[in-house]
Amino acid sequence: MHNARVLPHYLVSRYNGWRATTFAENRAWYSRLADEGQRPRAMVISCCDSRVHVTSIFGADTGEFFIHRNIANLVPPYTPDGNQHGTSATVEYAVLALKVAHLIVMGHTKCGGVAGCHAMCSGKAPDLEEDSSFIGRWMDILRPGYERISDLPEPDQVPALEREAVMISLENLMTFPFVREAVETGHLTLHGLIHDIGDGTLLQFDGPAGRFVPV
Amino acid sequence: MHNARVLPHYLVSRYNGWRATTFAENRAWYSRLADEGQRPRAMVISCCDSRVHVTSIFGADTGEFFIHRNIANLVPPYTPDGNQHGTSATVEYAVLALKVAHLIVMGHTKCGGVAGCHAMCSGKAPDLEEDSSFIGRWMDILRPGYERISDLPEPDQVPALEREAVMISLENLMTFPFVREAVETGHLTLHGLIHDIGDGTLLQFDGPAGRFVPV
Amino acid sequence: MHNARVLPHYLVSRYNGWRATTFAENRAWYSRLADEGQRPRAMVISCCDSRVHVTSIFGADTGEFFIHRNIANLVPPYTPDGNQHGTSATVEYAVLALKVAHLIVMGHTKCGGVAGCHAMCSGKAPDLEEDSSFIGRWMDILRPGYERISDLPEPDQVPALEREAVMISLENLMTFPFVREAVETGHLTLHGLIHDIGDGTLLQFDGPAGRFVPV
Amino acid sequence: MHNARVLPHYLVSRYNGWRATTFAENRAWYSRLADEGQRPRAMVISCCDSRVHVTSIFGADTGEFFIHRNIANLVPPYTPDGNQHGTSATVEYAVLALKVAHLIVMGHTKCGGVAGCHAMCSGKAPDLEEDSSFIGRWMDILRPGYERISDLPEPDQVPALEREAVMISLENLMTFPFVREAVETGHLTLHGLIHDIGDGTLLQFDGPAGRFVPV
Structure with missing residues (x-):
């Protein structure tokens, strides 16, 4: 200090x-x-990456988006164990205190956190497996996603894992009772996006179809 | 999903x-x-609040700032216990992987998280004391700050606690061995700011003097 | 020495x-x-004039702009004849070695070099026509611009020639094969500006419209 | 365009x-x-490098410095052959038209142009020897400097060549009749500097002693 x-x-x-x-x-x-x-309409969960500024992409006005940014735009499962869960606190605040109408998880291509998770899960980054690795323990949230993409051809795995980061976060959001209730009563809608930082495209997750489609 | x-x-x-x-x-x-x-010069830790967008205030180019946003711009103490510490992961990534030269903690006035912490610590929000309150458990990081400001006249307490949120985060940052080392070897400088969202002013923490001064 | x-x-x-x-x-x-x-985003070509400092106007961070300054912010046509072409060397370095994404030519009002060129081309400065005049030979780059403005009313000629200095430089830049290729493949964009040193305004060249407009 | x-x-x-x-x-x-x-007191010749902004280092006021920036802050010898010599034009304008009192050549460490010259002269960059290489032909100005430092231990050569870039430019400046006359009549003084971009130090050339010393 x-x-x-x-x-x-x-x-x-x-x-x-x-x-x-x-x-x-x-x-x-x-x-x-x-x-x-403030009275934001939406909460956005996106990555800390300096190349992804959601306020620019969506021409956000001051006061419009409540924005949480963490490594790889991840949401952990609901775990009310009395420990510190910074991301869960942001979701609780947005849904219960601010009563946002939309919750948008925005992933992106070339994500360093996702690449690190892929290296860890495929055995190429043993240091990330250490208890002392905050990045490794954080990326554990995405580990179930690795199981789902590890049979793909090698070059497709990291891009697929970037999408898993969005899908798993959406799944985990639904494990929060207050999120589920808000969604089921129609007070909240969830959205999943992938932004390509090189070519500027934006995909959104089509829930019923179970896949990403261009906006 | x-x-x-x-x-x-x-x-x-x-x-x-x-x-x-x-x-x-x-x-x-x-x-x-x-x-x-990316090769950002600085990491910024600021609040999720929709009224505080650091990229606007500092005319940031895409690629300039690695930005973590959480409730009340808090950094917990270094706790390498193998649990998920999302904020600690962002600091680890910024300092060790990206090697940013500056780490800026930017607090702001009218912070809902800080107000909640004040209510909790002064006994006015018992629900925030529950284990199941993610916000309460997150705001525990700021509890030591409440001790330092609870003797102030009532109207001064919340603004003082907003400043404590910045000062405690700066203190906690120095408990991370890799942050301390980068600071001590001159590879990283820490900065603490308070942004007044109503009148637009910006204060910065003057470390040697131990107080906030206008930029 | x-x-x-x-x-x-x-x-x-x-x-x-x-x-x-x-x-x-x-x-x-x-x-x-x-x-x-260094990894600058942009190269700026501006005048040596002590009244025009682009880093101030654009709040540039150290490392942001690769800056070439010469008399009247001129770029000669591509001439790979084995002679010394200092300006062409700076463009080659910026585009091929640094791979800048933007190349900005910034002219300004009250330019002594442009005024000298106008005097020379209108027969009022025969000494600038001498082989021994480095300024005259350098300003030859702008001579084709004089042809295009010599029918204007006298008081409009010098300001028009200042704009020609930017337009001709942009044209000449496109004669460099590596510039043309970078532009055509979308790796580089060109920009032309005129800064009024007295009233602080900034005009930019609107390529499709073929004229300068306020930024 | x-x-x-x-x-x-x-x-x-x-x-x-x-x-x-x-x-x-x-x-x-x-x-x-x-x-x-304008009525600048000094002309500065420095490098285009985005990490070296002389206006910052010397707290320059608008109107104080007439600044030419090229690759490796080089001045060629006086060659009044009727061809385009952009750098010579800037010197002519500063000394004869503006009558500056000081002419400062400021080199810097980690100069990409100097490193390229060293690679070229030591046979490691044959492409820079091509007629079509504007950078190579420009760096020919520094070739005589390579002769003077090629017997030094390898790690000392590039730093020594960075100093040669300043010394050779000072020597070449004295081949311009109008520079020599201004220096000899006491209307102009020459200065040579080396700025270390990493540690911020500044050395100046001590003419009588023939070496660089801290300012």
Whole structure:
């Protein structure tokens, strides 16, 4: 904490520019958002990856999306054991406190976390199997997905695992009683997406058909 | 999973607009980022709150920031116990795999998570004390901060606790051996910010002085 | 060489200040840039003029822009004759070695080089026609632009020639086989700008429309 | 030219921020600079490298430095043959038209151009020997420097060649009659610097001593 340092100057400069333009132009709305609280229509769970900014892709307004970003956009199964579950806390807050109408899980291509999971599950990254590997233990959430794709030809496995990361998260979301109830009573809809960061395409999961299709 | 639904039309519409404009204008760069991988200069840990989008405030280019967003921008202490620690995984990935040069914790005013923590710690929200409350258990990370601010006059407590959320996260970051080492060898600098969502101001934590000052 | 002198004290003083502040705040990033090499997103070709600093206008981070500055931001046509072509070397390095995604030619108002070219082409500066005039021979690159603007009313000619300096450079860039290929395969986009140094405005060249428009 | 595209949005955003802050705060000075012309004290010749921005290192004000940036901060010998010599044109303009009082050649460590020259001269990059290589022909300016450092131990050669790039440019500057005259009559002083981009140090060439020393 005593090590905390001042911001690099170029960020201060840009912040000052933002304040003089974007902020100034939206002052009334920001002020209302501060006074009345947020009321986002949707929650988005996406990856920390610097190449995937959902606010850009969906032209999001301030106040529109409640956004959780973690490694590989994963949601663990419902486990109310009194331990810290940061992702589960975000889902609980979005569904019970904010009552969002949509919950969107957005995966992406070239995901480093998914590639790491594939390496771990196929025996090529023993260090990720250690208890001390936070990345490895986190990617355990995706391990059941590896079982489902390990018979595919090698070059298809990682892309298929990226899709599993979305499908497993959707499955796990339904293990949360409050998510299931909101979905079943029609208060919440779930959505699964895959964004290709190179060619910009977007696929969505078609639940009844059980596969991804272009939006 | 079978419940996954197609995207609302307004989002498809905006996505198509993004693809015809922003994507088209940046195609070459996105393609390079996909082929060569990301190389972000900084990791930002901020809140899921829909009113706080760090990419806007700092005019970020795609590829510049690796962003983790959770409830109240918290980092738990280092606990390599083999359990799932999603936030710790993001820090591990940013520092060890991406070797980011800056780690910025950005808190904000009017934080619902912090307000919940204050209610819980002051005995006004017994439900958050339940084992089954993911939010409560997550906000336990901030409990030591409550001890430090509970003697303040009532109206000052929540704003002070918002600052504690940043300071405790900075402290906890230093309990990760790989963070400490990167800081001590000069490969990483830590930064703590508080963004006021209503009036747009930005404070930064001045480590040696032990307090927040305007940028 | 034996005439080289120590730096004026005011520059040493400012350098020391930079080292104690900007450098210290960015040490980790500078160290990474030194170890891993640069990976700029864009090349900018602008004028040497002391009134035009592109890093300021665009809030550039260190490592973001590869910048060539010459008189009047000119690019000569592709001429692989074994002679020294400093500007062509910078374009070759940016496109083939660094694989930048954007190439921005930024002209500006009140350009001394363009004014000199106008004087030369309109017969008012015979000394610039001499073989020994490096400026005159360099400004020959812009001579075809003079042909296109010499019928305009006198006061419009120099501003029009400043725009020609950008347009001709864009045309000449497309005569480089490696630039053309990168553009045609979507790996590179070209941009033409005019910055008004007095009133701060910025125009961009709209290729399909064939004219400059405000950004 | 017809391929020219609009600027990426993040740059437009940052430009708008610059206009609302830096420009607005300096409007009077920018307006005077536009009306009265530039009057820079010094010319700086530095590299295009995105990691070396002399305006940052020396806290330059708008209007202070006339800056030429090329590959490896090289100046060719005086060759008034009627061909295009972009760098010589910048020197002519700075010394004869602007009458700058200082001419600073600033080299830097980890220079890609110098490394390429070393590879070429030591026989490891035959493609750079081709007539069609603009980079190779440009780096020929530094070839005499290779002769002077080729007996050094291998690891010392590239750093020594980076210094030669500065020394040879200073030598070549003195072959320009108008530079020599300005130096000899005391109207101009020459300076040679090496900036270490990783550790931020700055060395200057001590002419009488014939070596680089810390500033």
